[in-house]
């Protein structure tokens with residue numbers, strides 16, 4: 379495996395990232411308000427957040443729902459979150475096994491009602507792994523649960539993402555911060571890992587095939603749920 383500044387791949391990258399911290403918080407806020415009418419968060423809900431990162435969604439959801447379970451492959455994020463939320467008795471974090479990160483059997487008794495996977499599957503290796511994730515989620519979800527896989531890149535190339543980020547940033551009045559972020563990103567390890575490893579792109583056609591193959595009760599959402607307007611979201615009713 380080719381190494382980039384001693385970083386072998388995405389899992390290792392996310393153990394060291396600092397470039398995204400600020401923008402992730404802003405995107406989480408946008409996502410939270412955009413998904414309110416879709417996921418109808420309520421005090422009855424037990425939420426599983428797959429790839430929880432620094433816990434921005436947990437912060438927004440902790441007073442809206444009954445319990446939240448954040449899971450991630452990044453040891454650093456999990457430790458930070460455990461510290462950050464140590465006083466919140468309804469928020470829990472677990473580190474995923476780096477070799478079998480789609481295995482969620484360790485939370486099987488919780489019977490979650492909302493499952494969110496935001497800006498994560500682009501760091502998977504293949505569509506087969508996304509299939510494995512859906513199968514794992516099915517095993518731990520309550521009947522009638524909702525699973526949202528959000529921010530799926532469906533086309534190659536970063537230009538569209540950059541343009542849409544700039545457009546939204548202008549609207550949200552954070553253009554200066556975004557330009558600074560894009561400049562830092564260009565010279566960051568992220569850029570190098572992305573150039574060498576790439577992101578997993580799943581086209582609309584492949585997503586539709588996935589829905590059919592797994593016989594999912596699901597639909598593709600195309601409205602913006604993050605700052606990347608060209609991306610799609612898979613909403614699955616379990």
Ligand SMILES: C[S@@+](CC[C@H](N)C(=O)[O-])C[C@H]1O[C@@H](n2cnc3c(N)ncnc32)[C@H](O)[C@@H]1O
Pocket residue numbers: 388389392393398402403406428429430431432433434435449450451452455474479495496497498501502
């Ligand atoms: C762009 S961040 C998104 C974080 C969070 N979902 C948010 O939107 O604020 C990507 C996250 O996915 C995690 N991640 C990367 N590969 C993963 C994998 N295979 N399984 C679970 N999490 C993964 C990273 O550690 C990182 O926390």
